[in-house]
Amino acid sequence: MTRPLAVFDIDGTLVDSRASIFRASCEAAQVLGLAEPSYDRVRQIVGLSLDKALHVLEPGLTMAELAEFVAAFQASFRAMYEAGHEEPLYPGVMDTLRRLKRDGWRLSLATGQNRRGVTRNLARPEWSALFLSSHCAADGPGKPDPAMLLAAMAACGADAASTVMIGDTSHDILMARNAGVHPLGVGWGFHTHEEQVAAGAQHVAVDCPDLEAALDRFASTAIAA
Structure with a gap:
């Protein structure tokens, strides 16, 4: 499977x-x-x-x-x-990540942050156990170049047909399209719903339950294929 x-x-x-x-x-x-x-x-x-x-x-x-x-x-x-600042997680994020991991998803990160930022985020409780790999702009070409997604697929043993990119900007969506993977947006970050759809997002989730439903639909298609 x-x-x-x-x-x-x-x-x-x-x-x-x-x-x-x-x-x-x-x-x-x-x-x-x-x-x-x-x-x-x-x-x-x-x-x-x-x-x-x-x-x-x-x-x-x-x-x-x-x-x-x-x-x-x-x-x-x-x-x-x-000074002790730490950015909060969006509501529902940890529940969604735990649920995906429990259901057998492979999880990875692809970000415009540098490696220091990635390391800082992977120090969050549970994160190092959740993600199989992490890829950032310091590793090579940044978004929307497909390099990070290609590296994630190679690291996790996945192909384009079984991979989905989840992001909040048109840069994420364009990277997904350039890598030939499923582009899925979220509507709570930096770019608008309209901007992500214009870039080619298949769906823009309004909250984490909506995101999980979209991922369930993708998983059923990927498994059937």
Whole structure:
């Protein structure tokens, strides 16, 4: 029997990092003497690798200025965590992950975070036992390139027909399509329902029960195939 693989994005999908990412973007802009970006501009870049994301946010920066921008963003995040900050999980996330694991799903992560961020998240209770592999922008090309999803499938022994990518941005959906896997969106993160559908999402879940129902439908199709 085919055991389906669910590959999850982190920011905006499992973890509510909206406030911290916006704060770090604004504080980094202040360091460079730039105008603070609006939340709407910041939310569009989430999911991309950090250097690419900040280049999209401020395309007029020189390479040296971009490096300073990246460093300032990272410094803001470090300060938040050193002060004890931790992003909360979205409601129902742990119950959904536990249920999928119990039902025989293989679980993996594919995120625009760097390896430090992934390690920090895998230190959450139960996470290291839930996920078979984790893949991030530091490993190679970031979203929407399919590299992370291809690596996840290789690591977990899955093929495209049995794999679903769950994310909250058009970057996740495009990565899924580029890898030939099922693209599934969630409506509680950074990109809107309409933006994800326009990118090719097969469904955009409104909450975790809706997400589980969509995954059940996918699993029944994958097992039948």
